[in-house]
Structures are given as C-alpha cells and as structure tokens.
Amino acid sequence: MAKLAVPLLILFFLLSFIPSQAALPLHTPIQKDHSTGQYIITAYLKTPLKLTKLLLDLGATYSWVNCDDYISSTYQHIPCNGSLAKTIIDYGCMNTCDDPPGPNCGNNSSIFIPNNPIKAVDYRKVYGVNAALVDSLALPDTQGSLVSINNFIFSCARTGFLKGLAKGVTGLASLGNSMLSIPVQINKAFSSSPNCFAMCLSGSTSQPGLALFGSKGPYNFLQGIDLSKSLVYTPLLFNPLGRDSDPDTHRLSPEYYLGLTSIKVNGKVVALNKTLLAIDGESGFGGTRISTVVPYTKLQSSIYKAFTLAFLKEAASSSFNLTTTKPVKPFGVCYPASAVKNTQMGPAVPIIELVLDRQDVVWKMFGSNSMVRVTKKSVDLWCLGFVDGGGNDGPSIVIGGHQLEDNLLQFDLQSKKLGFSSSILSKGTNCTDFKFSTGKI
Structure with missing residues (x-):
C-alpha cells in the first residue's frame, strides 16, 4: 500500500494550448440512462482522443476516470514536490508505488480519493488512494472542431469505484463549484471567457440534452429561440x-x-x-x-x-x-x-x-x-x-x-x-x- 504524507497544497494547474480560433461555447450532449435515472456526459479524453462516458455530478470537487485499462501517450502524474499555488483540496502523496508503475500509481505522486455518489464504496477495499493525473480533454466548439485542454486535471479510480454506475460509464464529470471542475478548468484555459456553464437535461429515451461551457448566451435552439x-x-x-x-x-x-x-x-x-x-x-x-x-x-x-x-x-x-x-x-x-x-x-x-x-x-x-x-x-x-x-x-x-x-x-x-x-x-x-x-x- 502506498505511504501517505500529510495533506499538502495541490499543484495549481496551468492549462495550455486551446486553439485560438475555437468558437465558444464548447458543448457536449447529456444523455439520460433510463435504467438508472443517471445523466451521462460524453467527452474526449487521452491521446489519441477517445470518446468517454462520464456520470454528470453537480456536487463533485473533481472528475475521475477508471484507469485500470487507461492507455494514453500524454498522461502525467503530478509530482508531490512540484510547483504549489492555491489550496484546492486536501490530498496525500504517494511516496512509494507498490504496484507496477502506470496511470493508477506513480512514485512521489499526488493522489486523490474518488467519490461515488450513487453507491458508497469502501475505498480501502478498492485501493483507495489513486493517482492525480493531467491529460488531454477535448470538447466540440460551435464550429464542430474539437478543442483540447492539454493539462486537464482529474483523478484515477479503480474499477471498484464504478459500482452502481450506468453501463458503459467509466468515470465521473465534475460540474461543481471547484477549481478542478470541468467548467472552471475550461474557464482557466480561456482567460476571456465567462466563468459559467449552462445545462439543459432531457428525459428523452433517444435524444440528448446538453451542457454549454464558456458563454452566457445567446443559447439558440431550433425555431430561432x-x-x-x-x-x-x-x-x-x-x-x-x-x-x-x-x-x-x-x-x-x-x-x-x-x-x-x-x-x-x-x-x-x-x-x-x-x-x-x-x-x-x-x-x-x-x-x-x-x-x-x-x-x-x-x-x-x-x-x-x-x-x-x-x-x-x-x-x-x-x-x-x-x-x-x-x-x-x-x-x-x-x-x-x-x-x-x-x-x-x-x-x-x-x-x-x-x-x-x-x-x-x-x-x-x-x-x-x-x-x-x-x-x-x-x-x-x-x-x-x-x-x-x-x-x-x-x-x-x-x-x-x-x-x-x-x-x-x-x-x-x-x-x-x-x-x-x-x-x-x-x-x-x-x-x-x-x-x-x-x-x-
């Protein structure tokens, strides 16, 4: 088991490379899973980019993704002794990785403890300390091009944390009021964009609702509304x-x-x-x-x-x-x-x-x-x-x-x-x- 250091200040993130021609807002569909009543966001993660289904949670501090089969050429751990800025969340340090090195585990790396809001998971039984990662996240802009956030911060999570989540969902998307939520990280990437997001859930069995990031409007729907x-x-x-x-x-x-x-x-x-x-x-x-x-x-x-x-x-x-x-x-x-x-x-x-x-x-x-x-x-x-x-x-x-x-x-x-x-x-x-x-x- 990894050794935990005392809680530290988290590495404050620097988000880089968003194409200057990106047309805000960024958006993503939100699909309701009727067997569970859960709302699912789709986003692109990793390199090469892969479409990923994530549970939408308005109350989460940070996003997390199952990393047991995580393959990406661009992921990086967050060093415990890296540059520190603002206090974002209490966390620990994985001094020594007892498992083979990989996304879930890295020496001298920052860690999170993911939270499953659907079913309580005893993190001690599913290896509760999980590496904090930076990797690419991409969402479409209004012109249809995928816009990348290359240093998106999230937590790894073991497969046991997926208990109770809808079929095909491999993690959680945080839209909470936190420095590590998706809308706030997008805002940090676009210094001129408003720090806000909009959400419109659909109960349809086939057609999705949506989330919009980085714009206060207009929100144009069909019929020109x-x-x-x-x-x-x-x-x-x-x-x-x-x-x-x-x-x-x-x-x-x-x-x-x-x-x-x-x-x-x-x-x-x-x-x-x-x-x-x-x-x-x-x-x-x-x-x-x-x-x-x-x-x-x-x-x-x-x-x-x-x-x-x-x-x-x-x-x-x-x-x-x-x-x-x-x-x-x-x-x-x-x-x-x-x-x-x-x-x-x-x-x-x-x-x-x-x-x-x-x-x-x-x-x-x-x-x-x-x-x-x-x-x-x-x-x-x-x-x-x-x-x-x-x-x-x-x-x-x-x-x-x-x-x-x-x-x-x-x-x-x-x-x-x-x-x-x-x-x-x-x-x-x-x-x-x-x-x-x-x-x-």
Whole structure:
C-alpha cells in the first residue's frame, strides 16, 4: 500500500494550448440512462482522443476516470514536490508505488480519493488512494472542431469505484463549484471567457440534452429561440460544512444551494417549518440543494408530509377532480393515468412554485416535472415525483434530475448566481432542440 504524507497544497494547474480560433461555447450532449435515472456526459479524453462516458455530478470537487485499462501517450502524474499555488483540496502523496508503475500509481505522486455518489464504496477495499493525473480533454466548439485542454486535471479510480454506475460509464464529470471542475478548468484555459456553464437535461429515451461551457448566451435552439432571454436569476449559495468542505481553510462545498423561502401549490403557500429552509451554521444541515445524481426531489419528512397534503387537497378540488390510487414505490401519491388530462406542459395537475430570494423570483414546476409516468404490467399511473428524504441529517430539500428536465439552468460561478427558465415546454421547445455539431478529431 502506498505511504501517505500529510495533506499538502495541490499543484495549481496551468492549462495550455486551446486553439485560438475555437468558437465558444464548447458543448457536449447529456444523455439520460433510463435504467438508472443517471445523466451521462460524453467527452474526449487521452491521446489519441477517445470518446468517454462520464456520470454528470453537480456536487463533485473533481472528475475521475477508471484507469485500470487507461492507455494514453500524454498522461502525467503530478509530482508531490512540484510547483504549489492555491489550496484546492486536501490530498496525500504517494511516496512509494507498490504496484507496477502506470496511470493508477506513480512514485512521489499526488493522489486523490474518488467519490461515488450513487453507491458508497469502501475505498480501502478498492485501493483507495489513486493517482492525480493531467491529460488531454477535448470538447466540440460551435464550429464542430474539437478543442483540447492539454493539462486537464482529474483523478484515477479503480474499477471498484464504478459500482452502481450506468453501463458503459467509466468515470465521473465534475460540474461543481471547484477549481478542478470541468467548467472552471475550461474557464482557466480561456482567460476571456465567462466563468459559467449552462445545462439543459432531457428525459428523452433517444435524444440528448446538453451542457454549454464558456458563454452566457445567446443559447439558440431550433425555431430561432434564444433561451438566455428567458432566464430569471437567484443567488447561488454554498455550504461551509457540506461535502468536501474544509472550515479550517474556509473552503466551501462544491455543491449548489438555493435560498428557497417558501413552496406554493396551486398558488397557496404550504405551511412548513421555514427554519429547515436555511443552512444551519453549526451542522451544515438544512437548505435546498440541486443534484443530478438524485433522480427525484427529496423532501425532509415534515416538509414532505405538509407538501403532499397540500398537493392532495388541490388535486382533489373541482379544478382537477383527481382521486388517488394505490401508490407505487418510491412514490407516495399516485393517480390513474386515465383520469389525468394531458397538456402542452404535461399532465394537468396543480402547479408547484418554489419561491426563492424574492417573492417575484419563482421557479414553476408543471406536470411534466412534478409527475412521473409509471407503467408496468397492468399498472398505468401518474405519480407525484417527490419522495420522503427522511430526517434532518442533510439538506432539507434536494431538487432531483426529473424536476430539472427541460429547464435551462445557467450557473454563473463568477457572479455566484443561477439563471433558470422554468419549463421551456412553454416556449414550444425542449432540451433536445439544440443543434449539435459533430466533433472533428
């Protein structure tokens, strides 16, 4: 087993060689894997470049890739005694490599401990210290040419870390608020580009959504619609005691939180304990987080109870006249699909509103985002796509992937604000309506 030195400052990266003619934004498709509910980014890695599928994680500090069969002519380890700059993350030093030298293991090399957000992996059983590497990452620009970041920093990971990930996925793509995330490393490569990225998830079984890096717009979809003009902005919040945070160095968690102040169902405020909506300064619990690795929005138990009671009452009113049926796990509220009308915005059910930092900053969720179709054997249901998240030992609300679909989200990391569109189905478009250029190697 490698010997670990005391935590050090990480090597601050210098990103080099991006073609000057690259046309921002860079982009990549995001495909939903329906068997797992996971969202998958495709990127080009290694030399020669190879298309690689990575789990999209908005809350990760750094990306990681399975290196057990990693072949590239350009990868390099990060020397423990190399140039040091900013404190990015605590890490160790692999003084002596007990395995044959290779991507996973190098003498006097910096290491990471990868995190699998889907299924907890005991890193001690899968050789938990893994080499930090620099290698080439490439994404298409708007002209269809692949643009390379030659010194992209990520972590190796053993095959055991892939537990629970969708078939064909060989790692994780970090889009968190971290110096080592993909959008921030792209920003460092383009000194003149804005430090932001946009994301539009699709629930389609065949057509992808997308991520866009290095541009605040325009975001032109088919029919000539520029969705940047539809964005409403709210502050992004960061948890000083959340995942991968470090109070000693004042490093905040890379996860994205929102300042939710109330929830409305059919225009009526849900009665709930509002202290749960703020991040507790002593424990880091509470607050509202955005996640792409949680399939459906999770609500702390008391919030879930109040929310579902409010939804049941409004759905049973004369406006909708819906009667529940036996629910299907993990959902607690379901209706016969035959009883629910269909609209442009999905099933006709009470509108859910997340009221954010001001009363006029409202994220609306229509039936397409609030309801989930469940069909199996003789069952055909529409179920409320919110689940009981349990007690008070984490975020009070985690907004899940289903609730994000067909919503354009812009994460402005410089200004620390989120731009959101609510459902773009109201604009006559969806997240599959972006015209991708083919990457040219």
